[in-house]
Amino acid sequence: LAKTTQPISMDSYEGQEVNITCSHNNIATNDYITWYQQFPSQGPRFIIQGYKTKVTNEVASLFIPADRKSSTLSLPRVSLSDTAVYYCLVGRLTGGSYIPTFGRGTSLIVHP
Amino acid sequence: NAGVMQNPRHLVRRRGQEARLRCSPMKGHSHVYWYRQLPEEGLKFMVYLQKENIIDESGMPKERFSAEFPKEGPSILRIQQVVRGDSAAYFCASSPRDRGTGEQYFGPGTRLTVT
Numbered sequence A: 001l002a003k004t005t006q007p008i009s010m011d012s013y014e015g016q017e018v019n020i021t022c023s024h025n026n027i028a029t030n031d032y033i034t035w036y037q038q039f040p041s042q043g044p045r046f047i048i049q050g051y052k053t054k055v056t057n058e059v060a061s062l063f064i065p066a067d068r069k070s071s072t073l074s075l076p077r078v079s080l081s082d083t084a085v086y087y088c089l090v091g092r093l094t095g096g097s098y099i100p101t102f103g104r105g106t107s108l109i110v111h112p
Numbered sequence B: 001n002a003g004v005m006q007n008p009r010h011l012v013r014r015r016g017q018e019a020r021l022r023c024s025p026m027k028g029h030s031h032v033y034w035y036r037q038l039p040e041e042g043l044k045f046m047v048y049l050q051k052e053n054i055i056d057e058s059g060m061p062k063e064r065f066s067a068e069f070p071k072e073g074p075s076i077l078r079i080q081q082v083v084r085g086d087s088a089a090y091f092c093a094s095s096p097r098d099r100g101t102g103e104q105y106f107g108p109g110t111r112l113t114v115t
Helices: none
Strands: A007-014 A017-022 A032-038 A043-051 A053-056 A059-063 A071-074 A083-094 A096-101 A106-111 B006-009 B009-012 B017-024 B028-038 B044-048 B053-056 B065-068 B077-079 B088-096 B110-114
Touching: A007 A017, A007 B044, A017 A083, A017 B009, A043 A053, A043 A059, A043 A071, A053 B077, A071 A083, A071 A106, A096 B044, A106 B065, B006 B088, B009 B017, B017 B028, B017 B110, B028 B077, B077 B088
Parallel strands: A007 A106, B009 B110
Antiparallel strands: A017 A071, A032 A043, A032 A083, A053 A059, A059 A071, A083 A096, A083 A106, B006 B017, B017 B077, B028 B044, B028 B088, B044 B053, B065 B077, B088 B110
């Protein structure tokens, strides 16, 4: 299974852009990269997913270089409510099924 | 469309008792995943099920733990003879049949405390 490495914690201020980078050096050809957000005492919430290059949705952007050994989640203009743990996942596809592997996550604290 | 439902939200068991955790996936979802999260740690995959089938149980302890997803009714994660080390939050997630790429919808979790 591909292992992910991300910073344990990050601090930011309201209105700033936050970039969280995740390393996954041994990512396999059929692995997707997915990011989740988790608030205390809640289940994770899907943010964004990609395979290569750049993906953007209404919440975030995901940048994946050509070698796919890392990825960067970009959160534009964060607010206090973005304070949460962010998980980078690399999952394998087996027979059409996706088995994700969660890392330790990055605890993001947004300050006023 | 109701989200993923889990019950109970909190469960207290004494050592040696059985714990049964239930998960009702989102309507139309036939894929269910179970995860365990220890305090201050990430989620650990336990088992992946489709209706009446266990697809991948590589993350499940070999003893005392079992899971099922019957044709009718919720998915059940069963822990027999619980020990204090089983205390954790257990999350269930579901995904639609036609999405094999990993977008999962999580329930609120069941917090199991073993005394």
